[in-house]
Amino acid sequence: MTKGLSVKKDENFSKWYSEVLEKAEITDLRYNVKGFVVIRPWGAMILEEMYKLYEQALQKRGHKPSFFPTVIPKKNFEKEAEHVKGFTPEVFWLKKVKGEDELALRPTSETAMYQMYSLWIRSWRDLPFKLYQRANVFRYETKATRPLIRAREFYWIEAHDCFATKEEAEEQVQEDIRTTEEVMHQKFGIPFLPMKRPIWDKFAGAEYTIGSDVIMPDGKLLQQPSTHLLGQHFSKAFNVKFKNKEGKEEYVWQTCYGPAISRILASVISQHGDNFGLILPFIISPIQVIIVPIFTKQNKEKIIKEVKKIKDELIDKGIKAEIDLREEKRPGEKYYEWELKGVPFRIELGEKEIENKEATLFIRDTRKKEKISLKEIGKIKKLGEEYDKRLLKKADDFMKDRIIECKTLKEIEEALKEKKIAKVEFCSTEKEGISCAEVIEKEIGAEIRGTLGNKKEIPKGNCIVCGKKAKEVVYIGRSY
RNA sequence: GGGGCUGUGGGGUAGCCUGGUUAGCCUUUCAGGUUUGGGACCUGACGACCCCGGUUCAAAUCCGGGCAGCCCCA
Numbered sequence: 001m002t003k004g005l006s007v008k009k010d011e012n013f014s015k016w017y018s019e020v021l022e023k024a025e026i027t028d029l030r031y032n033v034k035g036f037v038v039i040r041p042w043g044a045m046i047l048e049e050m051y052k053l054y055e056q057a058l059q060k061r062g063h064k065p066s067f068f069p070t071v072i073p074k075k076n077f078e079k080e081a082e083h084v085k086g087f088t089p090e091v092f093w094l095k096k097v098k099g100e101d102e103l104a105l106r107p108t109s110e111t112a113m114y115q116m117y118s119l120w121i122r123s124w125r126d127l128p129f130k131l132y133q134r135a136n137v138f139r140y141e142t143k144a145t146r147p148l149i150r151a152r153e154f155y156w157i158e159a160h161d162c163f164a165t166k167e168e169a170e171e172q173v174q175e176d177i178r179t180t181e182e183v184m185h186q187k188f189g190i191p192f193l194p195m196k197r198p199i200w201d202k203f204a205g206a207e208y209t210i211g212s213d214v215i216m217p218d219g220k221l222l223q224q225p226s227t228h229l230l231g232q233h234f235s236k237a238f239n240v241k242f243k244n245k246e247g248k249e250e251y252v253w254q255t256c257y258g259p260a261i262s263r264i265l266a267s268v269i270s271q272h273g274d275n276f277g278l279i280l281p282f283i284i285s286p287i288q289v290i291i292v293p294i295f296t297k298q299n300k301e302k303i304i305k306e307v308k309k310i311k312d313e314l315i316d317k318g319i320k321a322e323i324d325l326r327e328e329k330r331p332g333e334k335y336y337e338w339e340l341k342g343v344p345f346r347i348e349l350g351e352k353e354i355e356n357k358e359a360t361l362f363i364r365d366t367r368k369k370e371k372i373s374l375k376e377i378g379k380i381k382k383l384g385e386e387y388d389k390r391l392l393k394k395a396d397d398f399m400k401d402r403i404i405e406c407k408t409l410k411e412i413e414e415a416l417k418e419k420k421i422a423k424v425e426f427c428s429t430e431k432e433g434i435s436c437a438e439v440i441e442k443e444i445g446a447e448i449r450g451t452l453g454n455k456k457e458i459p460k461g462n463c464i465v466c467g468k469k470a471k472e473v474v475y476i477g478r479s480y
Numbered sequence: 481g482g483g484g485c486u487g488u489g490g491g492g493u494a495g496c497c498u499g500g501u502u503a504g505c506c507u508u509u510c511a512g513g514u515u516u517g518g519g520a521c522c523u524g525a526c527g528a529c530c531c532c533g534g535u536u537c538a539a540a541u542c543c544g545g546g547c548a549g550c551c552c553c554a
Binding site: 004006022023030034144292294295296297327329330331332333334335336337348350351352360442445 | 490491492515516517518519520548550554
């Protein structure tokens with residue numbers, strides 16, 4: 001373990017981020033292929049906890065798990081015209097394979113899953129049909145890659161749903177936003193803006209896309225889970241049909257939803273971390289309580305016995321606890337190490353604690369030490385819930401300040417300079433608005449991220465660029 | 481696409497301008513010992529000048545090319 005961080009989070013975020021990844025042992029960036037990183041055990045364990053919560057939420061809403069192949073035959077991949085066009089530049093092709101067709105490493109799995117859907121779905125009784133899979137996907141990014149934020153291989157969940165009607169599909173899109181709210185926001189503590197993307201920025205093959213924009217500490221936006229109304233584009237391309245109650249064949253209406261767990265981890269790290277390293281939400285920390293025994297040769301046995309009792313009790317209460325028994329490290333070094341790794345609670349236990357029958361409890365987010373009676377060690381569960389609420393509140397407060405209503409281009413520029421997001425009235429996010437969007441991109445270097453995806457906001461005035469009557473309220477920011 | 485900067489052990493760096501000792505320092509790692517209430521100490525060990533070419537008696541250092549990374553602008 002190296003020493004602490006050499007930069008402060010708010011002084012040089014990008015350096016802070018790389019250092020935390022390395023020193024908290026989340027990733028190792030030395031794998032010598034651009035855009036591919038090694039995820040180390042601590043990082044993998046956090047991802048695992050996040051996957052669990054996400055999959056639970058999807059299953060609760062009627063999704064079933066599945067696993068599809070990583071490779072997609074070229075023939076399949078090219079069935080939906082717009083999709084091919086959008087994704088082809090980013091595809092890794094496997095050239096040296098035997099067989100009739102070239103294979104793509106999946107950049108996303110519509111074209112793998114839907115050909116099977118066409119075999120499985122027959123009747124209105126099969127609908128709604130909702131599957132998800134845990135998967136790694138591959139995209140040949142041409143922009144600068146950043147570990148976990150933009151990688152050429154990343155780890156996500158993709159849910160692919162089919163319905164009998166467009167209304168049900170649209171309701172699914174709203175449900176997906178609520179899933180993001182429940183898991184990413186409420187559980188992981190990451191607030192977001194559900195942005196219905198402008199037409200020129202939608203998913204290739206979709207009717208519309210709603211992306212969740214998260215604000216990073218440097219003020220740039222990072223797209224988190226997106227949900228797409230695919231309509232019947234793919235069902236027609238892949239022949240996914242059902243017989244309705246009248247016995248007539250119809251194409252299904254589809255949606256897909258993709259939370260990138262590895263990228264959400266990037267947000268968790270960035271949102272909650274401080275100058276001492278990571279701060280993990282209690283609910284996803286692989287170790288929730290680290291117990292550091294303090295002993296000498298004389299009382300070693302006694303202390304260790306006591307500490308094991310505490311660990312067992314915590315585990316009985318459903319709390320993930322570990323004892324740091326390493327003898328080559330002194331307590332102080334262990335403190336720094338577990339703080340760097342973001343463990344929410346630390347119990348220190350030595351001679352004094354045993355005498356007084358109360359342990360020393362260190363709390364990661366506030367960095368304060370308290371006493372906790374050895375008899376009520378189980379109340380850490382409740383303290384953990386309070387801890388997560390504090391993280392959530394802090395993140396929400398951070399977000400609240402970030403959105404500024406702007407009336408002129410100059411005001412937008414000022415908002416961006418202060419690492420904020422501009423909220424403005426705008427002519428249109430349909431085709432006719434594209435030239436105004438280009439003005440904003442060229443003159444300010446920022447993007448129209450979209451309109452609120454779960455609530456319609458009605459503009460009163462005119463478009464900030466062209467001055468015509470505004471049809472929409474849009475949000476503008478710089479992005480990763 | 482245009483411009484700039486930088487490549488030295490696992491990580492961070494000094495040395496480069498002005499060529500010349502065994503490439504220095506911090507950290508990590510490994511072995512052994514003494515320690516253990518907020519980054520311990522001692523002893524020992526492993527480990528580096530991005531690549532190719534040129535200049536020179538001599539190149540980490542100067543020159544040319546390549547590759548890689550970072551930053552800024554479009």
